[in-house]
Structure formats: C-alpha cells, structure tokens
Amino acid sequence: MSDRKEASGSRYVLPEVKRVSGEIIDIVIEDGRIAEITDAGKGSGQPLKDVAGAYVSSGWIDMHVHAFPEFDPYGDEIDEIGVKQGVTTIVDAGSCGAERIADLAASSEQAKTKVLAFLNISRIGLLRIDELSRPEWIDKEQVKEALRRFSDFIVGLKARISRSVVGERGVEPLRIARELSGETGLPLMVHIGSGPPDIREVIPLLQRKDIITHYLNGKKNNLFEADGRPLQILNDAIARGVHLDVGHGTASFSFRVAEAAKRHGIGLHTISTDIYRGNRLNGPVYSMANVLTKFLSLGYTLEETIAAVTSHAAEWLGRPELGRIQAGDVANLTLFTVENERVELIDSEGERRVANCLIKAKGVVAGGEYMECEVRA
Structure with missing residues (x-):
C-alpha cells in the first residue's frame, strides 16, 4: 500500500481516537495485540501521527466480495477491496467452487487482508456466469472434499438462484444446496435476482442462519410489494432466523427498496458491497465507505451502520473477536x-441522490501494522 505509516518498535499508540459512541480514547498496541485501552492522553508508547480525532471501530468486515482476479467479470485483487478500502476481513461469496478453492486459499496467504470464503456449490464457480445451469457441474463429493481440506477457510455454501445462473433448472440447484447444507452443517448464502424461479419458491427453502444476499434489489422478482410492504415470505424468513445481507453490487441495490425496508422496520443485519473490479472502478459500488455513506443518507445512525460491518458480521461468522475492541485481542481496527x-x-x-455527510476510510491496523487507506470514499 502506498503512504504506509508504520510505528517503529513493537509498541505504539492510536492517540485520541473516537469510538462510534463518541468516547475519546487511546489504544495501545504492542506486538500486534491491543495492550491497553485508556483515557485520551494516557496511552504510553509512540503515538501515530494524523489519527487523532478519527473514529475507530473493529475492523470492517465485507461479507460479500469477489476476490479471485482470474475470473471475469466477477473478480478483483484481495487487498484492493480489503485493507486499501478500510476493510480488514473479506468473505469471498462463491467465486470458487471445488476446482479452484485451493487457489483462492493460497492467494489469501499473500494478502494483508484476512480472507474467508463461501464455497460455490458448482465445481466451476464463476468461471462462467451460468454455473448452475448444468447438473454435471454440481458434484456433491467434490464439495465435501473441499470442505474437508479447507474447513477453517470456508464459512458456508453459495448458490446463485436467478434466471441467468440456473437456466431452465428452476429451484433444483437450491434443493441440492439445501441437501448439502444438511449433510455438512454449513449454512447457505443464496443470491436472489431475476426470475424464474419466482422468489416465493426460493425463500421458503431457507433456514435459520442462511443468508439472503441482494435483499434490497429493485428487480421485479424482489421481496417487497409495489407499495413497499415486505412480502410475507420475507417476514416469515426473518422470524425463523434467516440473515439479510445487502450485497450492493452492480445490479442489486435500490434506494427505493431500501427506503421501503427501513419504513417497514426490516432490520439492518449486514452491509456488504458485492465488489469486484468493474463496479469498484466504474461504480456504482466504488468502495465500502461509499456504500456505508448510502446507509447514513437513508437515515440510519452511524452506530447502526458501522455495527452492520463489524459486530453483526462477526456474530454471524462465529468470530466475536473480529467485531470488538478489547485488550488482549489481536489488533484488528478501522479508522475513519x-x-x-x-x-x-x-x-x-x-438513481442519484445528493448527501451532505460522507464516510471516509483513513487507515487500518491489521497484522500488527498500521496502514493508511488508498481509497478514502
């Protein structure tokens, strides 16, 4: 990363940084861990310059990215969509199936950003964008072998259930994914989009801890009535513990639908970008900070917005240490x-909106070092 600022020695201080709640503190980092959280001005160690007054949260988590650069159009470099944007943990959302998950795992070891992954139930992954249209591309034994080899890396299974992906197969790939979930104990992340299959066939198949990603999309086959009321299938899914993930992407986030969700009390679970090279460089995603700014503009508080990329995501992942700031933990922080x-x-x-409040990522602490962000908005 350019403009990297590293403290010399093994102990340094983030001086006078501000929690999202507004409390101003010093955070002392030693040997890559949070050694102390103390009142502003009382932290001992070398102070980092130019961070005083910034907000600090646990490191941002992006639950839906595409970080396998070989695949086009859905691919990008890990750190370009990770630490350079203020995101310390990314979860690749099914770029790779069983045939390439080893390559993604290997590339993650060279990155500054922490990487986890959903395994695409199609063995070819996003080599093609109709990856669930042929039954021979789903091999249950290959899926299980990949899960055995990469159990610490894979957090769930991914099935993209929309017309361009499944072709004439309807919900059959989702039924297979449901079987695999039952056999492996891993939850599903299910992409929703244009039908067929109809959304009313898809959502009832999801269970507690499964994820609906793209739930705020504005396509005809979405989760809201024309007047903005949520479909009953959405209310029922939430009641049984299905998780909602934004997954903004190139075609899956609507201001109009997001306003309807907020108006009808649909809770904000996790905010993710569905970022890859094209929508990072050309929009409409650009960066995590840009997506977070959209939720501020919708009237969510800063606390609600940041929780959706920190504690809420960490809770779903079963890794609470990623969503807190606590002495003794590995230092995993975002400054903004x-x-x-x-x-x-x-x-x-x-649709374009003008806002007067903008979140800018300033830097991260990851792997024990402080790095300035290259993408600020």
Missing part, C-alpha cells in the same frame, strides 16, 4: 472520518 461534505450517490438502478 465522517465529513460534512456534499457527495452524489448512485444506486444500482441509476
């Missing part, structure tokens, strides 16, 4: 600012 600055925001349907 909230600027009173005019910004134009765009959703996946091309």
